[in-house]
Amino acid sequence: MGLLLLLVGYFLGLYFFGSGIGGLIIALVVWGVMSLVAFFRGGNILLTLSRAKKISRDDHPRLYNVVEEMKIASGLEKMPDIYIIDDPALNAFATGRDPNRAAVAITSGLLQKLNRDQLQGVIAHEISHIKNRDVLLMAITAVLLGTIVILAWYATRILFFSSMAGGRRSSSSGGGSGQLIILAVGIVLIILAPIMAQLIYFAISRKREYLADASSALYTRYPEGLASALEKLAASTSQLKSANKATAPMYIINPFRKKGMRASNLTSTHPPISERIRILRSMAGGASFANYDQSYRQVHKADKGVIARSALTTVEPVSLRAATPEAGEGEPDQIQRARDTSAVLWQLSSYKTINCACGTKLRVPPKFKQSKIKCPHCGRINPI
Amino acid sequence: MAWYIIVGVIVILIIVVLIATYNKLVRLRNQVKNAWAQIDVQLKRRHDLIPNLIETVKGYMKHERETLEAITKARNLAQQAASSGPGARAKAETELSSALGRLLAVVENYPDLKANQNFLALQEELTSTENKLSFSRQYYNDSVLSYNNRTQMFPSNIVASMTGFKASEFFEVSVAEEREAPKVSFP
Numbered sequence: 001m002g003l004l005l006l007l008v009g010y011f012l013g014l015y016f017f018g019s020g021i022g023g024l025i026i027a028l029v030v031w032g033v034m035s036l037v038a039f040f041r042g043g044n045i046l047l048t049l050s051r052a053k054k055i056s057r058d059d060h061p062r063l064y065n066v067v068e069e070m071k072i073a074s075g076l077e078k079m080p081d082i083y084i085i086d087d088p089a090l091n092a093f094a095t096g097r098d099p100n101r102a103a104v105a106i107t108s109g110l111l112q113k114l115n116r117d118q119l120q121g122v123i124a125h126e127i128s129h130i131k132n133r134d135v136l137l138m139a140i141t142a143v144l145l146g147t148i149v150i151l152a153w154y155a156t157r158i159l160f161f162s163s164m165a166g167g168r169r170s171s172s173s174g175g176g177s178g179q180l181i182i183l184a185v186g187i188v189l190i191i192l193a194p195i196m197a198q199l200i201y202f203a204i205s206r207k208r209e210y211l212a213d214a215s216s217a218l219y220t221r222y223p224e225g226l227a228s229a230l231e232k233l234a235a236s237t238s239q240l241k242s243a244n245k246a247t248a249p250m251y252i253i254n255p256f257r258k259k260g261m262r263a264s265n266l267t268s269t270h271p272p273i274s275e276r277i278r279i280l281r282s283m284a285g286g287a288s289f290a291n292y293d294q295s296y297r298q299v300h301k302a303d304k305g306v307i308a309r310s311a312l313t314t315v316e317p318v319s320l321r322a323a324t325p326e327a328g329e330g331e332p333d334q335i336q337r338a339r340d341t342s343a344v345l346w347q348l349s350s351y352k353t354i355n356c357a358c359g360t361k362l363r364v365p366p367k368f369k370q371s372k373i374k375c376p377h378c379g380r381i382n383p384i
Numbered sequence: 385m386a387w388y389i390i391v392g393v394i395v396i397l398i399i400v401v402l403i404a405t406y407n408k409l410v411r412l413r414n415q416v417k418n419a420w421a422q423i424d425v426q427l428k429r430r431h432d433l434i435p436n437l438i439e440t441v442k443g444y445m446k447h448e449r450e451t452l453e454a455i456t457k458a459r460n461l462a463q464q465a466a467s468s469g470p471g472a473r474a475k476a477e478t479e480l481s482s483a484l485g486r487l488l489a490v491v492e493n494y495p496d497l498k499a500n501q502n503f504l505a506l507q508e509e510l511t512s513t514e515n516k517l518s519f520s521r522q523y524y525n526d527s528v529l530s531y532n533n534r535t536q537m538f539p540s541n542i543v544a545s546m547t548g549f550k551a552s553e554f555f556e557v558s559v560a561e562e563r564e565a566p567k568v569s570f571p
Contacts, residue, residue, distance in 0.1 A: 065512035072422055073519035221522070382568065
């Protein structure tokens with residue numbers, strides 16, 4: 001993909017300035033500036049755009065604990081920040097350019113829907129994006145893609161208008177058949193480069209998703225957790241309000257997915273969910289990368305796996321663990337989870353909670369100035 | 385002249401490989417150390433939670449004196465074993481795990497206790513600490529495995545034996561004991 005950028009830059013320079021080097025420099029400068037912005041501000045931009053709110057351990061102990069468990073399982077050195085997005089859509093993402101500055105974010109909708117095992121699977125998927133440095137990788141490729149698209153777009157505009165004006169800038173410098181060939185190759189490249197770059201980008205993104213699924217199974221030793229979480233995600237069709245195209249690969253499922261989308265094609269950032277579930281569910285033998293790879297080959301009926309050869313060296317079997325019993329040992333049910341989640345959201349928007357003696361919970365907005373409030377149920381006057 | 389250059393290049397290559405192998409070994413050994421420290425943190429956290437748990441539960445569970453005493457005893461034994469090696473420690477901690485498991489299993493019989501906010505928070509902490517413990521054990525054992533493989537496999541074993549890297553001990557929990565479902569008997 002970097003090569004594509006250099007080629008585009010070179011031909012642009014060759015055409016407009018008479019030498020490839022000038023174009024190369026422009027391409028690299030544009031790319032450099034964009035990368036720096038993405039590198040230093042990327043994570044914050046994403047979190048700000050999605051209006052995510054940072055939580056601490058006391059806000060939601062269960063979520064915090066699950067993230068910490070996965071941090072330990074993956075061997076991350078620093079605890080990532082945790083954010084909640086107030087959105088009924090079901091999704092989650094990871095961000096941060098290196099493992100020491102990482103964050104995971106989850107929508108309130110998803111937090112309510114998932115039980116502990118499923119939450120663990122989803123968080124493990126996100127943590128492995130952090131651990132495998134996918135955030136940085138995808139940011140670099142996205143910026144590269146953006147640069148190519150921008151350069152190609154301007155180049156086609158300029159070519160189009162200069163030909164309308166009836167003069168080619170380089171026509172004065174002699175020309176001939178060599179010039180024509182360069183022109184032809186350049187035009188074809190400028191048209192094809194953005195498309196090719198996009199396809200490469202999607203391919204990389206899908207591969208990292210598979211790797212994150214495999215890592216999730218490895219960390220939790222329980223692929224069924226992520227599989228059933230994905231099943232719940234697949235059943236919901238509400239789209240995330242704040243997602244955008246550039247950040248799509250960081251989410252656990254494609255935020256722009258439409259119902260019945262045939263996603264096994266080349267133009268998707270994520271593999272189809274049904275396929276991801278099938279792979280996870282056919283991991284019968286164990287939870288290692290080798291098991292995932294074998295399961296992938298079985299589902300695709302292909303010889304080629306999806307995990308890099310170098311990661312498949314350990315031959316030690318990794319055994320699966322048993323499921324935590326549903327609704328066992330103080331596991332909150334869905335109603336309780338919904339209550340917990342909304343309590344966190346109220347608190348994060350600095351509402352005060354007052355427990356009235358009749359059992360009603362009063363949520364007092366921060367703008368409320370009076371020192372007493374009347375309970376709408378029983379009429380008791382409560383001090384704030 | 386050409387021979388000198390070839391020999392020189394080979395010698396330099398060997399030195400580079402030796403240094404790289406040594407550094408890899410150091411990195412893996414540090415990883416094992418860190419993983420062990422993480423287990424230590426979680427074990428300590430569990431020991432700290434137990435007096436709190438007993439205090440909360442005592443008022444509700446009049447008939448479970450034996451279970452509670454067993455937990456306290458197992459905790460004291462585990463704390464004493466804290467300074468010994470992974471093997472002895474794992475044994476003491478497994479005792480404690482199963483004693484705790486017995487307590488959490490009988491909680492179902494005490495609806496008042498299940499409604500207690502303090503207890504619910506403690507239960508979440510305990511469950512999570514158990515999980516963290518098993519995940520840190522998992523990570524520790526994975527780290528030990530890759531470290532031991534390095535110290536024992538050719539050619540890195542040569543560097544390891546020259547510079548004094550020794551294989552580490554796994555943190556094993558007798559699986560049968562841990563997986564055993566807690567028995568609840570009704571008189």
